[in-house]
Amino acid sequence: MDRDDLVRYLDAYLRIQDFPQDPSLNGLQVEGKRTVRKVGAAVDAGEAIFRKALEEGVDFLIVHHGLFWGKPFPIVGHHKRRLETLFAGGINLYAAHLPLDAHEEVGNNFVLARELGLVDLTPWDVGVKGRFPQPTPLLQVADRLGQLTGMQPLVHQGGLDHVETVILVSGSGTGLLPKVDADLFVTGEPKHSVFHETFERGLNVIYAGHYDTETFGVKALAAHLEAKFGLPWVFLDHPTGL
Numbered sequence: 001m002d003r004d005d006l007v008r009y010l011d012a013y014l015r016i017q018d019f020p021q022d023p024s025l026n027g028l029q030v031e032g033k034r035t036v037r038k039v040g041a042a043v044d045a046g047e048a049i050f051r052k053a054l055e056e057g058v059d060f061l062i063v064h065h066g067l068f069w070g071k072p073f074p075i076v077g078h079h080k081r082r083l084e085t086l087f088a089g090g091i092n093l094y095a096a097h098l099p100l101d102a103h104e105e106v107g108n109n110f111v112l113a114r115e116l117g118l119v120d121l122t123p124w125d126v127g128v129k130g131r132f133p134q135p136t137p138l139l140q141v142a143d144r145l146g147q148l149t150g151m152q153p154l155v156h157q158g159g160l161d162h163v164e165t166v167i168l169v170s171g172s173g174t175g176l177l178p179k180v181d182a183d184l185f186v187t188g189e190p191k192h193s194v195f196h197e198t199f200e201r202g203l204n205v206i207y208a209g210h211y212d213t214e215t216f217g218v219k220a221l222a223a224h225l226e227a228k229f230g231l232p233w234v235f236l237d238h239p240t241g242l
C-alpha cells in the first residue's frame, strides 16, 4: 500500500487534527519506504523497539508514544541512534497519542472497556465511562484486568466492595482524579500525590499499568488496517512494568 494513502487514511480515521492540546506530534513523524508491506504496532518509541521492527521487516510502525513531545532537542547520542535504526530499515514511524486514547472503535479505553464487559459506554475526557450490567465485586474486576493485561493491578479501595459505574483512562490518568464521579476509576500509572484523596473521597482506584493499559489501541488499530487493507501486522511487545 502507498504510504501517503495510508497516512491520509489514518489521519482522518483517528481525527488527528482534533487534539490540539496533545503535546505529542501526532501523525507521520519519520518518513521511510514509499510502499508499505508490513505494519508494526508498539506502545513506545525506542531503539530496542525499532530494532525489533527492523528484524521483523516492518516498514510502517505505529506507536502510541512517539519521539516528539513539543520540545526541540538535538539529534545526538541515543536520539541519533534511534533515527539511524529507522533509516536503516526504511521504517515509517507514525504516532497517535490522545487520538488513540479517545477513539471509540480502536482507542485504548473503549477497547479495554468492552473487554472488561462494561456497557453503555460514553466518552469521558480522553477515556470512557460505562457500567457493569450488575454490581460487580471490586476484586473480581481487578482479577479480570490482570488477566487482560498480564500484569497484577494495584487496588486502592476507598469505596464500596461492589462497583457498577466505571471510568477508565489508560496510561497516566491521575490528573483527572478530581473529576471522577463513578464507583471505580481505572487508570494505568499510580501517583503518590493522589493516595489520600482517593480514600478521603471514598473512591476505588485500580492501577493496571501504564504500558499494559496502552497495548490495546495500537493492536486494535493494526487489526483494523489488516481487515480494511489486507496489511499483515505484528505487535512488538516491550513491557516496561510501569
Ligand SMILES: [Zn+2]
Pocket: 065, 170, 171, 172, 210, 214
Ligand atoms: Zn501513555
